[in-house]
Amino acid sequence: MNAKEKQTMLDSNIPRITGLLVIEVRDSNPNGDPDNAGFPRQRPDDRGEISPVSVKRKLRELVSDKEGLIWQEMKQRLSLGEDARFDILEKRDRDREEIFKKLADGRFQQDYWDARLFGSTFLEGKEAVDEGVKKLEKETGKKLTVEDRRKIMDRAIRAGAAHFGVGVSVAPVRVRFETWTNKPGVEGDKDRGFAPQAMKFVEHGIYTVPFFVNPTQARKTGCTGDDVRLMLNLLKHAYRDNPSTVRTQVELIHAHAVEHKDQLGSFSDFALLDALKLVRKGDDPEKPSTSRADYQIPTWDEIKGNVVRKQGDKSLTWNDVGIYTDYALL
Numbered sequence: 001m002n003a004k005e006k007q008t009m010l011d012s013n014i015p016r017i018t019g020l021l022v023i024e025v026r027d028s029n030p031n032g033d034p035d036n037a038g039f040p041r042q043r044p045d046d047r048g049e050i051s052p053v054s055v056k057r058k059l060r061e062l063v064s065d066k067e068g069l070i071w072q073e074m075k076q077r078l079s080l081g082e083d084a085r086f087d088i089l090e091k092r093d094r095d096r097e098e099i100f101k102k103l104a105d106g107r108f109q110q111d112y113w114d115a116r117l118f119g120s121t122f123l124e125g126k127e128a129v130d131e132g133v134k135k136l137e138k139e140t141g142k143k144l145t146v147e148d149r150r151k152i153m154d155r156a157i158r159a160g161a162a163h164f165g166v167g168v169s170v171a172p173v174r175v176r177f178e179t180w181t182n183k184p185g186v187e188g189d190k191d192r193g194f195a196p197q198a199m200k201f202v203e204h205g206i207y208t209v210p211f212f213v214n215p216t217q218a219r220k221t222g223c224t225g226d227d228v229r230l231m232l233n234l235l236k237h238a239y240r241d242n243p244s245t246v247r248t249q250v251e252l253i254h255a256h257a258v259e260h261k262d263q264l265g266s267f268s269d270f271a272l273l274d275a276l277k278l279v280r281k282g283d284d285p286e287k288p289s290t291s292r293a294d295y296q297i298p299t300w301d302e303i304k305g306n307v308v309r310k311q312g313d314k315s316l317t318w319n320d321v322g323i324y325t326d327y328a329l330l
Contacts, residue, residue: 050167109222119160167209
């Protein structure tokens with residue numbers, strides 16, 4: 001990173017953040033696996049998983065509903081301004097040709113909140129660029145230069161400033177399924193019906209999902225402080241305000257977020273994640289849990305005085321190197 005790039009990062013008003021979501025699941029499916037008939041995701045050791053894509057999708061849904069209560073509240077509370085700045089790129093009804101025009105004229109970063117925050121891979125490879133360029137040149141009657149093409153590709157494929165890691169349950173989880181009946185039936189000649197394995201769920205589990213905000217990427221995607229603040233304030237609504245038939249009891253217990261006092265990094269990400277690591281109580285840590293009481297769940301108050309590292313002769317604690325917020329409790 002050269003001096004100019006470093007100064008751009010420091011001026012972006014985006015902190016470096018290391019965080020951890022702690023999520024409790026009761027008789028629900030926190031993230032279905034499309035490769036396994038929608039059953040809750042599991043590892044070979046029976047621990048449950050939540051994909052990063054699943055978490056980001058829930059945040060996108062909240063922002064895309066511009067008439068919804070959550071967006072209206074966030075817009076007012078955070079003074080976000082015009083809705084047009086917070087459009088969503090990753091949505092089903094998107095107009096690819098319109099998006100390509102925005103890539104060409106520079107509006108792409110201005111308009112799409114999720115592209116600025118999470119990055120994008122809207123165009124995969126040279127063929128997709130060539131197809132878009134051909135359509136745009138035909139519509140406008142203007143020939144795009146090699147530099148124009150380079151800018152389009154550069155804007156379309158970027159790693160974002162915010163990243164979620166794979167969520168994993170602290171202990172193995174027990175998965176069940178149930179068949180549902182339908183009294184009137186779904187076929188014309190039947191007076192009743194049923195849906196085999198309609199409900200697939202985890203009986204109980206606590207999952208942890210790490211997340212990170214990296215200001216060095218912000219200058220590349222145009223990510224702003226408002227973009228990051230919106231994401232952080234939406235975390236507690238991600239599951240509570242995105243329910244479904246199979247996801248009725250998923251609760252965010254903690255959304256630990258520690259802002260590094262130095263934008264270039266004040267501590268090891270791994271050190272914080274290890275300090276906040278949950279422990280399954282009891283003689284058998286591999287036994288699926290039945291309640292939150294089966295876990296030892298660290299809090300910031302319990303670890304904030306612990307020594308993180310040395311700086312000369314001084315021992316630095318977590319309080320010395322980071323600024324803590326629990327966004328699940330705001």
